[in-house]
Amino acid sequence: MTRPSPPFPPPLPLRAPRALPEDPAQAAERDARYMRAALEEARLAEAAGEVPVGAVVVWNDTIIARGHNLPIRSVDPSAHAEMQALRAAAQVIGNYRMPECELYVTLEPCAMCSGAILHARLRHVVFGASDPKTGAAGSVVNLFEQAQLNHQTSIAGGVLADHCGQMLKDFFGARRRAQKAAQQAARQPAPAAAPDQNHDTEA
Numbered sequence: 001m002t003r004p005s006p007p008f009p010p011p012l013p014l015r016a017p018r019a020l021p022e023d024p025a026q027a028a029e030r031d032a033r034y035m036r037a038a039l040e041e042a043r044l045a046e047a048a049g050e051v052p053v054g055a056v057v058v059w060n061d062t063i064i065a066r067g068h069n070l071p072i073r074s075v076d077p078s079a080h081a082e083m084q085a086l087r088a089a090a091q092v093i094g095n096y097r098m099p100e101c102e103l104y105v106t107l108e109p110c111a112m113c114s115g116a117i118l119h120a121r122l123r124h125v126v127f128g129a130s131d132p133k134t135g136a137a138g139s140v141v142n143l144f145e146q147a148q149l150n151h152q153t154s155i156a157g158g159v160l161a162d163h164c165g166q167m168l169k170d171f172f173g174a175r176r177r178a179q180k181a182a183q184q185a186a187r188q189p190a191p192a193a194a195p196d197q198n199h200d201t202e203a
């Protein structure tokens, strides 16, 4: 007798999530709290020499997974903070679908991460700074308002945006300064040889 195959996708073994706070001040405090946790992850990325972006996944008012940007170290273009956090969260939940989860990320998600967020069927995403170069939540395109897609995730931006954006500005500013210094050092002529005291022709 063959064993029945497990249901696919497996059912969520979870309690119902707590209701989100309705009071705007409480909701803002909650968003800031989780964004600060995402910023801690961004600092880990920065310490590893990566662009400082961090993310956390929240279920039932608990952080169940964290991730930070790691494409250089892991030699993986998909190793964005959101992807790292989503992969870890799916292992915790035991299901790639996570409709009861929220994701907090310090930078507006790109198209790849927005796609993964929609495949994961997250219920809500909060980001910090906007990304005018690759943002897919309104800055370049908006994948969160495509009614034709099979799932819609609500999204909000601008939480601790100044703090999240400043961390990126500081990182890129320091990197530009280091590159400029390296270029200047490469352009400097080799230091002149010190006059040889034993061959002083003016004697």
Ligand SMILES: [Zn+2]
Pocket (backbone or CB within 6 Å): 080, 081, 082, 109, 110, 111, 112, 113, 114
């Ligand atoms: Zn991304």
